[in-house]
Amino acid sequence: MHFDTLALQATHQPDPATGAVIPPIYLSTTFARNEAYDLSGPYLYSRANNPNREALEKALAALDGGAVAMAFGSGQAAAMTLFQALRPGDHVVIAADAYYGTPALLEQVFHPWGLTYTKVDMTDLADVRRAIHENTRVVWTETPSNPMLRITDLQAVADLAHSVGAICVCDNTWATPVLQQPLSLGCDVVMHSTTKYLSGHSDVLGGALVFRQDDELAQRVRLLQSLSGAVPAPFDCWLVMRGIKTLAVRIRAQTETAGQVARFLQTHPQVEAVHYPGLESHPSFVLASRQMQSPGAMLSVQIKGGAPEALLFAGRLTLFARATSLGGVESLIEHRASVEGPNTATPVNLLRVSIGLEYAQDLIADLAQALDSLA
Incomplete structure (x- = not known):
């Protein structure tokens, strides 16, 4: 299916209750139970799940060719949750010219907590190879990079990450799934600031992680998403879904x-x-x-x-x-x-x-x- 068609099919989810072509915004924070105290559907509390967020996450997974996706309140919240899924003592390799907020997270929040990290020139594969250690768990790429527009060979870097059992994450905000499909190039996780092209109208804040496999890491991130509550509001999800239609x-x-x-x-x-x-x-x-x-x-x-x-x-x-x-x-x-x-x-x-x-x-x-x- 061509991406143009996929983008519309992934976001075209008519409301089953009314038949509305554009689904409603479910603003409710909580969902009722019946007399036996059973939930009437799959939703309990909006921090854990919400119909609009669930629809957006399914669409994002489809667009990137992933197994599962999680939506967050911002791109930084998405990055933070992935790093939270690691353990003290783990090591991260990150592009030296990545979006400045990502290494700032590592330095100011996670380094005191016990994560270590190394900045490298991701265009120099020898530099990447030297930076990867036995305790490296994540190789964080960003291509094109912000703001120098350097290009990383995703397949080659993913292979280096996998050689020590690490995962390769690609911040794909600038390219979007229209222009680049990192999961098909060997990456394990794609990160988006949905604030940018996916929403496309400078009116909503959001982020996302898309996983190639619904594995242990993905399930841990899902748990952290629910526990931390760094999630987008239903209206925010609805706005991003609207933006994807014209992406x-x-x-x-x-x-x-x-x-x-x-x-x-x-x-x-x-x-x-x-x-x-x-x-x-x-x-x-x-x-x-x-x-x-x-x-x-x-x-x-x-x-x-x-x-x-x-x-x-x-x-x-x-x-x-x-x-x-x-x-x-x-x-x-x-x-x-x-x-x-x-x-x-x-x-x-x-x-x-x-x-x-x-x-x-x-x-x-x-x-x-x-x-x-x-x-």
């Missing part, structure tokens, strides 16, 4: 525009570098072409000069909202180093760009006038 067409349109924008930027004299895996100049262009259906709608651009020039350029744009996050229908631009703070490894002249659904030539004209003003 494929949105991403295709945004990717087409992102390619045009990237090609324009790389020719402008005020641009130092463009990071986009759809450009043949990208160091992992061949790998990205093999591993991804298309290069996606995220790119980063480095402006000649430093932070002042990058900020001046961003400030002169009129069609790009200067805001954190990505994956919505509106184009966003962000000075990543300012967001990450004084310990950032991101170049200070770099701006991360999330391409929306605006007309490509309008965005390019806006970028051109802002760049030309720097000359």
